[in-house]
Amino acid sequence: MxxxxxxxxxxxxxxxxxxxxxxxxxxxxxxxxxxxxxxxxxxxxxxxxxxxxxxxxxxxxxxxxxxxxxxxxxxxxxxxxxxxxxxxxxxxxxxxxxxELVPGDLLKDIIARGPVPTADAVRYADGILEALEYSHRAGVVHRDIKPGNVKVTPNGTVKVMDFGIARAVSDSSSTVAETTQIIGTAAYFSPEQAKGEQVDARTDLYSAGIVLYEMLTGRQPFRGDSPVAVAYQHVSETPLPPSEVHDEEHSAAELERIRALDPVVLRAMAKDPFQRFPDAVSFRTALDDAVAGGVPTKKQLSSLTSELYGPSPRHAQETARTLRQLSTDTTMT
Structure with missing residues (x-):
């Protein structure tokens, strides 16, 4: 036939x-x-x-x-x-x-094989941030940065795809700042997405931080039985530093390299957008500095965690509102 x-x-x-x-x-x-x-x-x-x-x-x-x-x-x-x-x-x-037909593997398939070596993880993260640096300057916020939307070619080049839920940011009335619809994937939601609030470029930087965390550890920082449960954790829970979720196969040297990246990842994943990196350039610079610099002490890391996440600054009203919003949302995948 x-x-x-x-x-x-x-x-x-x-x-x-x-x-x-x-x-x-x-x-x-x-x-x-x-x-x-x-x-x-x-x-x-x-x-x-x-x-x-x-x-x-x-x-x-x-x-x-x-x-x-x-x-x-x-x-x-x-x-x-x-x-x-x-x-x-x-x-x-x-x-x-x-x-464009891009050869290579999805980043999610690479992560599925286990934690990504630090050098590769930093290189992939830098590629994602380079794409975001360009798109944000062009006025486009991706809103769904995740390993399934990142392709790694055979020569190691990163390609970000699927701007299907992006919204153009312009000086007109149809700006992202006026759009509150929740679209995206719960495991990589920013807190403001989870709460149905206004988003901007820092939402993408949060999601990129989640992706970097997952590359370094082989697991997502927040897991739950439902998208609602996961999104709630983005709003209310403090993540463990990546170095504390390391794989047993990590060498001592590799673990030290991950520790050097702890402050960068935690900064990217701050609940408050104003405590994150202000733009992709700053995030990329912090990655370079972490690779070239020393490992933070436990006291320094503890101080940073308290600064970014606080003791527990969440309110019942906010939590209830988040759960109501997420329970009726049908776009999470």
Missing amino acids: ATITRVMAGRYRVDDLIGRGGMAHVHRGYDLTLGREVAIKILDRELARDTAFRTRFRMEAQAASRMSHPSIVRVFDAGEDSTAEAGGTPAEPVPFIVM
Whole structure:
């Protein structure tokens, strides 16, 4: 039996499925006009019937198409396809995005093999921050930085992808500062995302800190039985320093290198956005200094933890509000 080949917009051949997310699936594809391999991200047909989801998907294309940086997956084209369904019935338009096809492994698959060596973890984190430095200057906050949205190529280059929930920050009325919708992944939520509050670039830096923590330790700092439970911990719990969650296979030298990074990770993960690094450049500089500098004493680390997290400055009203917000949210994956 002959295989039916799907061609979108008369130009893009859709081949093997290579990934699936909360709102779309990604296929290997081929641009018949330019003769090159591509990745094609197609909105799930059921979601395509929802105007809000289609709008969000179009925003991804618009935001990502403005990005041109070695550490960000390039977007080549976007459109809608109305391929007829079985029986010849006209189908509703399904949005799609044509992207750069990036070889390599997802960072989440690399972490699944165990803690990442410190040198590699710092290099990957620096690549993520380099991408964020560029995107933030372009006025785009990612909002969903996580290992599943980071690709590491065979030569070690980091590529950040899926700006599908990004929102453009501009001087117009449609700024991120006026948007309070919770979108993202609970394990990497910033406290302000968990509470449904306004977000800015420091939200991405918090999530990047979580990713660095996970690379160094092989586990996420906050775990629970549900997204709500995990998000609550982002709001209320103090994380252990990465060096205290080290793998038994870590050598003494590697453990010292992790200890040197403890203050950087804890600063990035501060509950209060104003206590985090103000921008990606500052975060990158702190990483460089930690690698080149000495290991903090226990007293210094304890003092920093108290400064960033305090004894327990949370209030019952805030906690109740957070739980109500998260319990009704349907976007966490």
